[in-house]
Amino acid sequence: MSYLRNDPTRFTDELTAGFVRANGDLVRRVEGGVARRTRTPETQVAVVIGGGSGHYPAFAGLVGPGLAHGAAMGNVFASPSAHQVYSVAKAVATPAGVLLSYGNYAGDVLNFDQAQERLNAEGIPCRTVRVTDDVFSAGEDEREKRRGIAGDLVVFRVAAWAAEQGRSLEEVEALAARANDRTVSLGVAFSGCTLPGAEEPLFTVPAGRMAVGMGIHGEPGIDEVDLPTAEELAHLFVDRLLAERPDGADRVAVILNGLGSVKTEELFVAYTTIADLLEGAGLTIVEPEVGEYATSFEMAGASLTLTWLDEELEQAWRSPAYTPAYRKGAGGLDLAAGEQVDEEAAAEEAAAEEIPPASDDSRRAVGRVVRAITAIRETIDREADALGRLDAVAGDGDHGIGMQRGATAADAAARDAADRGAGAGTTLALAGDAWADKAGGTSGALWGAALRALGTSLGDDAAPSAERVAEAVAAARDAVTRFGKAEVGDKTLVDALVPFTDSLAAHVGNGEALAVAWRAAAADATAAAEATADLLPRLGRARPHVEKSRGTPDPGAVSLAQTLTAVTAVLAEGGDE
Ligand code: ADP
Ligand code: MG
Numbered sequence: 001m002s003y004l005r006n007d008p009t010r011f012t013d014e015l016t017a018g019f020v021r022a023n024g025d026l027v028r029r030v031e032g033g034v035a036r037r038t039r040t041p042e043t044q045v046a047v048v049i050g051g052g053s054g055h056y057p058a059f060a061g062l063v064g065p066g067l068a069h070g071a072a073m074g075n076v077f078a079s080p081s082a083h084q085v086y087s088v089a090k091a092v093a094t095p096a097g098v099l100l101s102y103g104n105y106a107g108d109v110l111n112f113d114q115a116q117e118r119l120n121a122e123g124i125p126c127r128t129v130r131v132t133d134d135v136f137s138a139g140e141d142e143r144e145k146r147r148g149i150a151g152d153l154v155v156f157r158v159a160a161w162a163a164e165q166g167r168s169l170e171e172v173e174a175l176a177a178r179a180n181d182r183t184v185s186l187g188v189a190f191s192g193c194t195l196p197g198a199e200e201p202l203f204t205v206p207a208g209r210m211a212v213g214m215g216i217h218g219e220p221g222i223d224e225v226d227l228p229t230a231e232e233l234a235h236l237f238v239d240r241l242l243a244e245r246p247d248g249a250d251r252v253a254v255i256l257n258g259l260g261s262v263k264t265e266e267l268f269v270a271y272t273t274i275a276d277l278l279e280g281a282g283l284t285i286v287e288p289e290v291g292e293y294a295t296s297f298e299m300a301g302a303s304l305t306l307t308w309l310d311e312e313l314e315q316a317w318r319s320p321a322y323t324p325a326y327r328k329g330a331g332g333l334d335l336a337a338g339e340q341v342d343e344e345a346a347a348e349e350a351a352a353e354e355i356p357p358a359s360d361d362s363r364r365a366v367g368r369v370v371r372a373i374t375a376i377r378e379t380i381d382r383e384a385d386a387l388g389r390l391d392a393v394a395g396d397g398d399h400g401i402g403m404q405r406g407a408t409a410a411d412a413a414a415r416d417a418a419d420r421g422a423g424a425g426t427t428l429a430l431a432g433d434a435w436a437d438k439a440g441g442t443s444g445a446l447w448g449a450a451l452r453a454l455g456t457s458l459g460d461d462a463a464p465s466a467e468r469v470a471e472a473v474a475a476a477r478d479a480v481t482r483f484g485k486a487e488v489g490d491k492t493l494v495d496a497l498v499p500f501t502d503s504l505a506a507h508v509g510n511g512e513a514l515a516v517a518w519r520a521a522a523a524d525a526t527a528a529a530e531a532t533a534d535l536l537p538r539l540g541r542a543r544p545h546v547e548k549s550r551g552t553p554d555p556g557a558v559s560l561a562q563t564l565t566a567v568t569a570v571l572a573e574g575g576d577e
Contacts, residue, residue: 005196008197011197012053012073016034026063026322027060032073032084033059033080034070035063035088036069036070042096043096044094044166045167045172046096048070050072050080050102051103051108052074055216055296057293057294057295058152058293058294059072059152060324064321065323066157067157067321070092074440075438075439076195076297077218078398078441079445081436081437083115083437086119096168097124097126097169098119099128100128101155102130102152104132107441107444114483130148130180131149132180133155134149135184135240143181149187150187150293150305154179154307157319158179158316159176161315162175178313182307182308182309183305184244185255186237186240186241187214187259187301188212188233188302189205189210189221189301191299192204192299193260193299200389203219203397208226209227210226211223214296216259218299218392219396219544220548230266234270234277235273238281252284252286253306254274254275254278254288254306256291258291258301259299261298264292266302267291271290275288278306356426357460362424362463362464366424376407376563379566381404383400383562384400385400387403388401390558391555393549398441399443399559403559406435406443412434413430414431423459425455425457426460427455428451429451429455429456443556450479453472453475453476453479465514466514473500473504477498489538490537490538491554492539493556493560495557496528496529499521499525499527500522500564507520514571515571518564518568519568523565526565532553533551533552537554
């Protein structure tokens with residue numbers, strides 16, 4: 001559990017403020033995260049990392065010379081939104097371009113990809129290297145599906161070293177990708193973790209047992225064994241990782257990582273055997289790291305990472321670094337060597353967004369739009385705990401709190417837009433942006449995209465007739481499937497959204513009033529969401545836990561059906577507004 005907090009919903013904001021306050025000589029706060037206090041030299045590629053909070057020193061603690069130029073910071077265990085990644089990248093980008101690097105999780109992929117598209121569209125060259133070091137999350141033949149855990153550190157170090165050498169974006173990308181290809185990790189856990197403000201741990205490990213194959217978000221382990229001794233754990237780690245030793249690899253970087261509440265002293269106890277076994281296998285260990293590099297809040301666990309070094313990777317691994325949490329060799333903030341402190345800092349607060357003009361017809365509908373979003377928020381507030389438990393079965397347990405953050409922000413943004421005279425379309429679009437920014441995670445990005453598409457399609461001119469609403473819902477479905485790439489049957493919220501869209505169109509096509517058609521379509525969505533219990537996940541965080549998920553409906557589909565049902569009541573209210 002966490003001990004120190006104020007309002008749990010402000011946890012990430014407050015930890016970021018404190019982190020920057022304590023490390024103001026090295027980093028500055030920018031919209032969406034933190035950046036080096038020095039400006040990126042004009043010809044240098046900027047390395048932008050990121051992910052959820054709760055993994056300290058990943059990611060904010062790894063910003064500084066020899067490591068990242070900026071880190072996008074999401075809420076605890078939730079991806080930063082595309083807008084946050086984009087903002088951090090903009091704050092550090094140069095004409096040489098931006099390399100995005102982060103652990104391979106569905107929510108991060110979605111949001112970082114969207115940020116990359118936007119940067120490229122604005123003429124800032126941007127490439128991505130996803131870290132996929134966790135050998136337990138997918139087989140060697142499906143490396144690209146593996147999750148990223150403590151191997152992040154090696155890949156970030158290599159990318160930053162190449163960037164600081166003045167290499168081109170393509171070269172930085174290639175070397176970082178090589179570091180990732182040659183990095184493998186395995187994690188275990190002895191107990192789960194409890195997010196700030198939550199009552200229950202995300203998962204538990206029975207006494208005397210150890211979960212094997214941990215992610216860093218409290219995803220349950222993939223296997224479970226009797227609690228080993230430190231020596232036995234060292235054997236388990238090394239045997240499994242040596243199975244992926246490439247031909248000719250004889251030098252390794254080693255990271256023995258604590259996940260949160262295992263003491264570094266305990267890691268040292270295990271390290272001796274690890275070193276013996278690696279050296280016994282003919283490997284030379286290069287500058288090992290034993291401590292906390294990527295944590296999972298206060299989870300009790302550990303992971304071992306090996307990077308099969310070649311000459312260049314070794315040079316990068318040994319190079320100096322100077323960040324809040326990672327310091328090595330002769331680094332330091334080299335102001336004398338011409339790096340400039342960026343005084344403009346994050347000063348460019350975006351001017352309050354202009355509200356486009358709207359017709360009276362559209363504005364008359366805004367009251368109902370706001371009430372619909374309020375109804376969504378109230379439903380999510382009521383269901384949040386249950387949704388979290390549903391997500392904890394095979395995911396990371398954050399679906400309830402993520403949806404709650406999103407719906408709360410959307411509700412506030414919708415009211416604000418309405419007060420400022422927005423039409424129905426703009427109200428929905430701004431609610432969507434707020435949702436994506438605050439919710440984080442996969443579902444947050446998709447809900448944000450869906451609401452924005454709904455609003456864009458409805459527009460601010462005509463009154464939202466049943467036909468227009470059905471069309472707008474189809475546009476939202478298209479945005480979700482284009483963006484998330486899930487199909488019906490993948491066990492995601494798409495399994496509720498597609499039947500809802502089809503059913504709404506059919507009922508409206510029969511000439512039914514919107515409220516009547518919506519009620520029927522929401523009932524179909526509810527049945528479809530329940531039916532996802534029989535499906536096996538093919539995407540998202542639940543994918544490595546295929547079997548655990550059988551018999552449990554998809555949390556994203558369930559919450560979507562619940563909110564669609566809540567909107568029915570608002571549409572059924574009489575009157576014009
Ligand atoms: P995260 O997976 O990042 O923890 P949440 O827990 O908030 O995010 O949301 C999980 C839900 O997101 C899943 O139950 C599923 O419905 C939905 N989801 C995950 N991946 C996709 C995708 N690619 N397309 C559509 N929906 C998805
Ligand atoms: Mg989740």
